[in-house]
Amino acid sequence: MGTSFRKPVAPSQDKRWRIVDATMRRLGNESHALIEALHTVQESFGYLDPDSLRYVANTLRVPLSQAYGVATFYHFFTLKPPGKHTCVVCTGTACYIKGAGKLLHAVEDKLGIKPGETTPDGEVSLMTARCLGSCGLAPVAVFDQQISGLMTPEATLEKVGRWKEHDA
């Protein structure tokens, strides 16, 4: 208390830091802005790297351990850069009953990765979601933000396969 506080300098000249700054400023650079700030970082950069965590923590004057704790506590935040494309398979109850497991296994086998991982060439990330709220159309999967309902393993593989072909 009493010591003057100097706002830390952004990790780079990247203009996206201004968006992050704006979020923190809107909430008065208070500690409770932590989650909102991390949301903005992830939305702007795709993931949270150590530099961004340090920057946000220092700006909001919270211990780095707290920022790291929050970033790892919540499933929505990721510390690894995502692949060029993402495939999210919903594993909520309705999708489970309607065979989401089969969708997931099909993609796992095809790409050779587990949920939360990215193919070695950085092309496709596979994720699971707790529930996307489209239970009426179970099972559902999301391909690059586009949500598709009533999926079959074949249709899922077809969509994922198309990414691979395009980039080949």
Add this chain to the structure above:
Amino acid sequence: MTPEELGEIAATQEQNVLQYKHRIHVCTAAGCLSSGGDKVREALAKEVATQGLEKQCLVKGVGCMGLCAKGPLVSVKPNNVVYQSVTPDDAADIVKSLNDGPVKRLECVTEQPFFRRQVKIVLENSGRVDPEKIEDYIAANGYEALLKCLTEFSPGEVIEQVLRSGLRGRGGAGYPTGLKWSMVSKVDSDRKYVICNGDEGDPGAFMDRSVLEGDPHRVLEGMAIAGYAIGASHGYIYVRAEYPLAIKNLKTAIRQAQHMGLLGANIFGTTFSFNIDLRLGAGAFVCGEETALIASIEGRRGSPRPRPPYPAQAGLWGEPTLINNVETFANIAPIIRNGGDWFARIGTEKSKGTKVFALAGRVANTGLIEVPMGITLREIIFEIGGGIPDGRRFKAVQTGGPSGGCIPEEFLDMPVDYESLKKLGSIMGSGGMIVMDDTSCMVDVAKFFMEFCKSESCGKCVPCRVGTYQMHELLERITEGNGSAKDLAALEELCDLVQNTSLCGLGQSSPNPVLSTLRYFREEYQSHVEGKACPANVCQIHGAKEVVA
């Protein structure tokens, strides 16, 4: 904003809409979006323009119409024709048919139990108003209840109406809403908060999302009324980050309401001021628990803390805080408009009003329904839901998500209310209802929920952190065919322990799926343990003999 202005906006908007001879409503809620609702809307608007009908025909996006299985849904007013499974290619036919009869091949029968048996209070505007237009909401009696509260009622009288309505919390526990309000109102503090819990974490429940997407102003109005009643001037809506459309529509709604002076300082020229901020969740189921949710709004990890003190005494930043669920707030405006007694006439003796259920799983009509409390499960699943498809046999219905239980066929005639469901070993929960047929193995279902609880446990208290892990291990062993009678006994003992010693609701209710399946489907556990076989042929038991289903 003055009361007269509110009336004027309503009248102008109504006229604006009625000047169109035809009005095409396209569902653009998340369910229909995933089957291409937005493209249908574009195609219809384009078709109307090509045929030069812009002056006669209005195309607007609306909230969820309920029957997600048959989406995208389109309804044409004033004739109330509903079309199902519409594709962009159908736009030409729909527009062409406006003046003649309906397009027969697309028609969705509205004279079926799915539509007839529903009673809509929370969802009354869903499918009717454009969620991105505040004027549309005002034309549907929007903000009238807030006006009535501020000009005719004292805060005590507002609480009196909510008490009389008998409304109970729709988030799951069913605590009487009026009592909660009066508790917070009695605490002496000049800083109080209203929080709307929109962290709909139960997999299989999507009613809150539908309300937030299709009728966001309804929730804002309910929160403002609550603020007036308890003496708060600030509110937070906590919404899951997984619901981008709900977030977008809420942001628009808050901005519009502020712009019109329906939120902000001196609402309707009174001394009452109220503001609402949006906070995003980040994918933690435990944040549905109120103290964890408060921690999350404060920017911390979502760990619950022991209660008391309850949030009503010491909540957000240590101040008295009222937390209600989205659906609870959505019930407030109609209660004020029509009176608490009107609401209390619907439902059963102890559970008043209606409840929105998300019907999913192995049932023909998946989607969102609103029914009066006291309706039986059979009516919901076999009349409204249209029964089990593919000639399969009903096995169980799961209510209440990971905190609930599975109810077997013999209890299908039980009325749906808080007490009856609890007696059956399940809970009302937020209203997810997942129907299972004979292709589901109940042990595997229990394992599925335990896996969920295990990974969602925040890790603060030992019974939940270690107990859910151990229970999951035991269930894994049983489903792999390596379980013994001793494992079953250990499982039951652990259920009892975790239920009674966990810190928060997540842990306390996590054994429910296991306990209820043990209670009603014990023979399935036994065939896994003793016969080393899975009757539903779901579990991969090594070297097991095939069972003829």
